[in-house]
Every structure is written in structure tokens, then in C-alpha cells.
Amino acid sequence: MGIAEILQKYGQNYAMAIFETLSMTLLCFVIAMGISIVVTVMRVSPIKPLRLVGDLYVQIFRNIPGVALLVLVAYALPNIRIVLPWKTCVEVTVVLLASAFGSENFMTGINAIGVGQIEAARSIGLTFTKTMQKIVIPQALRSAVLPMTNLLIATMLTTALGSQVPLNPQELTGLVSYITTDSTGLGILPFMISAVCYAGFSFLLGLLGNHIDKKVRVLR
């Protein structure tokens, strides 16, 4: 069977898998961004326990392999009576990983701002919250566009963890396992199709990231 036949037989499955991969990516990335902002604000807050919790969160989830984390979420959480649907297990795993890395990206952005602007904000009477809202977060967001583009791509690739649990419909990597079991003798062709999809979307996201970065970059 060549590519044409594979696509004819499994085209519908690929279309659904693409939708699954992209929708999971989008959902996970948006939630991860929200969590990374919260975690980052904790990490720079004047309250020490908050800083510790934020740092701990990042250290834990940045340093556990995705598969191991998925195993914990999918097979360890039921021991404390938390049984999540398979897809949710994957999404929780991806969000935990992405938010830890996202917070690191924001921290880099914040460190680039420098204490001077923060002192200036305080000296015109802005409170901690307002200084965060008006000075720190906007600049951290803007200077984090390129690293966050990389993180978005990494998030998409990490949704391939979905291949390790039974999903229906499957995402792009899980689908490959399904196809190679369903029809024998296809070699790596089904995988290549998925790989081209991943690469294509990564490329487009990269372009989009560069475009946004050029528009919002903070001149220094």
C-alpha cells in the first residue's frame, strides 16, 4: 500500500487525529499559560511561602519525564480515588509540564525588566498588584513570545503522550499505532504522514510566533 491508498483508507482518521492533536494542544496551552502566570506571580511575590510553593511547583513538574508523569496521573491518582477520563489524564500531564516550563519563560522575561522599572512603578504609588499588572506582566508577556512559541510547539509534540492511553478518537501518534496494527506491511509510511503533519504545524506556529514577536517586542 502506498501513501495514496493509506490516505484513502485512513484519511478520515487522520483528519480526526489532526483535530484531536490541535484541539488538545490549544486547550492545554491556554490553561498552561494561565497557570504559569499565577505560578510566576507567586514566585516573585513578597510572601515567602508563596514563593516556595511556586518554585517547588516548577522544580517538580519541570524535572519529571512526561511519560512518568502520565503514569502517575493515570495509574497513581486512582489510589487516592481520583479517577480521570483517559483524555483528561493526558491533558493534565501536558498542562503540568507546559506550565512549569512556561513559568521559567516568564521568569526570564521578568529578569530582563530590571529592578529599576519596578522601583519607578512603586515610587509613583503603584501597589504590588498594579505594578505586576501594568509593568511586569505586560513586558514579561512580550519578551516571552519566542520562548512561548517554542513551548507551544513542545506542547503539541507532548500531546503524543495520548498514544500511551486508549483514546477515541486518537491523536496523531496514537493513530499510527492503530493503523500499523490494523493493516500490516505499511512500514514507516503511516508514521511519516503524522510526522509531516507535526512538522508542518510546528513550522506555521514558528512563523506566527516570529510575526507576533516583531510586532510586540520591547525595545531596550
Next chain:
Amino acid sequence: MSTQTPVIELRHVDKHYGDLHVLRDINLSVHKGEVLVLIGPSGSGKSTLCRTINRLETIDSGEILIEGEPLPQEGKALAQMRAEIGMVFQSFNLFAHKTILQNVTLGPIEVLGMSKAEAEARAMELLRRVGVDAQAAKVPAQLSGGQQQRVAIARSLAMQPKAMLFDEPTSALDPEMINEVLEVMVELAREGMTMVVVTHEMNFARRVSNRVVFMADGQIVEEGTPTEFFDHPKTARAKDFLDSIRGH
């Protein structure tokens, strides 16, 4: 000097950085309309002193009073007080992601609750006063150092402060830009602004200030009118310092 409550008053202020005693029993009053210049060798504590006045630096003991009220420790009350004391930094510290106009309107809109239209109208007037109104739509990185510092002064003025602190405002500037900033400060002094200025600009100190405070090793060593201090310094420390900056 007037008998009114001083705008800024420090009583027995002490501060340590670890073993280093950076401020030793500082007692100082600044009255309305007074221009006080803090000078001294580097490491003498003059910048630290300036920064304690709006609590960018905490103190270990003593009291700081603003119009007779003790400086709040933290939170909203502290933010409120800071809004009333302008601060100009050595490194300008303009908000890099905001336009020049937005730099000046941010405080009035967010802290004073002014409408955007009113804040912009007033900001443009202030920018005109310091001569950078033509740059209003640019971002800080597109301006020269002298222009940025004048914007920083306008940003402080927009808060209608009771007093302004200048922490070495010309030290980071190229020589040809120093005067444009000093001129703005001279103008402010003439209009009666209460000012505390940490500076190495002796001509400015001589021409504009009402009182010179000389610090060394965290202490106020000598204070007096500019004429007294520059022409007849009383202490050996002050004489040595004046000799060294005059290039003897």
C-alpha cells in the same frame, strides 16, 4: 527657615547592610520650597538616605515623617505616600513597553484616578515644559539619555508631588546632556518645588540649593548654605572632599 512642619523629617535614622553601618543617626529636616543637596564621596550613604525617604530602602531604627506623619510601613498607605513624593533615578527607569506619553499618564490614571483625556492633556503640557513633547509617541529606547531623564522628571511631576527626590540624576548622562536636565531642575527649584538632590554637580549645588549636606561614612558631617560649605568648609573631611573634586 519657616517654623512650619517640615515636608520631610528624619529623626535618628540608622541602617545596616550586614556589618556595614550605612546610615548613622541621621537627623534632617527639609522645609517647603527648600532645595537640599546631598553630597559626599561614593559609599557615604547619600543615595541610601535619599531612597529611605520613600522607603525604597527600609531603616533599622529611627523615624521618617512626611508632613509630620510617620512613613507607613507597607501596603496601600505606603503606596499612597510614595505617590506624593516624586523620585528621579540615575538610570531613568522609564517603562520600556510604554510610549513617552503613557509613561507620564500611567500614575495619574492608575493612582490618582484621573480620566485618560485629562491625564493626557496634563502630560502633554508637562512634556512641553521639559521640552520632549515632540517625542510623545515614541518609546523610551528611541530617546537620548537626556530626553529620557526629562521624561522621568515629567512622570514624577504628573503626580503633583509634595517633594521630589533626585538620586544622581545626571550621573548616567553623556556630558553634553547634563545641562538640559539641570536646566529643568533649576526651573523646578525656581517654581518652589521642595527638592532633595543627590549629585556631584557642584555648580548646581552652589547656584540652586539652599542648603548643602555633606555626608561621609553614613554620617552627616557638615551642613550649611552653599557659600558657607564651598568657601569655608568647617571639617577636614569636607575640605579633603572639595579638594579632590576640584582636581587638586
